[in-house]
Amino acid sequence: MIVKLSQKLWKRILFFCFVTIFSLIIFSVATVNNAANLSITESVEVSDNCDTSDSINQTYTKNHNCLPSISSSPVITQNRILPPQERFLSAVTPRLSPVPIPQTFEYILLRQYGSPFINSNNQVNLPGKVIFSNAQETQAFQSTLIKGKVNSGNACVLQKSAADAFNAANQQVRIPLKSGNGGGDCTRTYQTTLRFWRKYANDRTLELVRQGKETRILAVVAPPGSSQHLWGLAIDLRVSKQSQRRALNEHGWFQTVENDTPHWTYVGVAEAKLPEFGLRKKLVRGVTYWLTPI
Structure with missing residues (x-):
């Protein structure tokens, strides 16, 4: 009886581990994709205090030494006719x-x-x-x-x-x-x-x-x-x-x-x-x- 219970418990543990590992894999893939999208679509404005040779509009990377201010869309300035x-x-x-x-x-x-x-x-x-x-x-x-x-x-x-x-x-x-x-x-x-x-x-x-x-x-x-x-x-x-x-x-x-x-x-x-x-x-x-x- 004890052996049978141990086998059932072991199967449950294996199943739980499998689900956990699978979930972690899915989460990791999603995180990587989001980070990739961020680096492609978003631009940053670098503070004047940053010591960098990059241009003002840059792609965000982990190795950036400055703290960027991220803007999800560019600022468009339109010429308006004055009244x-x-x-x-x-x-x-x-x-x-x-x-x-x-x-x-x-x-x-x-x-x-x-x-x-x-x-x-x-x-x-x-x-x-x-x-x-x-x-x-x-x-x-x-x-x-x-x-x-x-x-x-x-x-x-x-x-x-x-x-x-x-x-x-x-x-x-x-x-x-x-x-x-x-x-x-x-x-x-x-x-x-x-x-x-x-x-x-x-x-x-x-x-x-x-x-x-x-x-x-x-x-x-x-x-x-x-x-x-x-x-x-x-x-x-x-x-x-x-x-x-x-x-x-x-x-x-x-x-x-x-x-x-x-x-x-x-x-x-x-x-x-x-x-x-x-x-x-x-x-x-x-x-x-x-x-x-x-």
């Missing part, structure tokens, strides 16, 4: 130092009159700010300008690049000044902008503009020191024909102040490229304006 506001601010940043902060008076002025700041042509001179504090500051800037005479009206001068572009358009089709007086239609003095402001507005209006509570006046007259006319990059015209608009657009002149129909701005960029700088096209009562997106 118009960011494209515009990115374009004007080299010209403005610093770029005005949102919800400030300067930011309001940049929104209204800032389209010329996208021009990266070194021959076009732009101020490093959106508003001059006084006549002396304005004169100091204007003294640095290379000016050219406009072949229309009386004593009209602009920055040379702007004047040359207008003259080329005017050669295609005659484009008269709004009043014919260059001192008001073309480059202005600080005193002229102050006189125009006092004609249409007052100090109370200016305070409301500063607070962002009044912006409609900005399509009628610019606050003293902030007009594009001070930069030699704006002109007031009498445009009534599509051929005149087309000629101006072909030479970099656009209407950029909504509802200020006579006002034209020298942006100096081809119309097809204006959206690349974030400017947005808006049609108002048959007039096409190119406005800042901020």
Whole structure:
């Protein structure tokens, strides 16, 4: 009886050993396969502190002396198109130092009159700010300008690049000044902008503009020191024909102040490229304006 029990026990022990050994073999094979897959499919990023001559992306091995950070999939960086506001601010940043902060008076002025700041042509001179504090500051800037005479009206001068572009358009089709007086239609003095402001507005209006509570006046007259006319990059015209608009657009002149129909701005960029700088096209009562997106 004891012998028979011993034989049964022995058989069970052998069976248990066989199952255990077989399980260990299966587990070992699976582990090896997983390790092989890891070395083939996964990449590692080696710390800057690692003393290794291998490349940044390496296959993990047991002999590696550094502690890798394993990433199961590569990081893909996609080029995304910036929204118009960011494209515009990115374009004007080299010209403005610093770029005005949102919800400030300067930011309001940049929104209204800032389209010329996208021009990266070194021959076009732009101020490093959106508003001059006084006549002396304005004169100091204007003294640095290379000016050219406009072949229309009386004593009209602009920055040379702007004047040359207008003259080329005017050669295609005659484009008269709004009043014919260059001192008001073309480059202005600080005193002229102050006189125009006092004609249409007052100090109370200016305070409301500063607070962002009044912006409609900005399509009628610019606050003293902030007009594009001070930069030699704006002109007031009498445009009534599509051929005149087309000629101006072909030479970099656009209407950029909504509802200020006579006002034209020298942006100096081809119309097809204006959206690349974030400017947005808006049609108002048959007039096409190119406005800042901020």
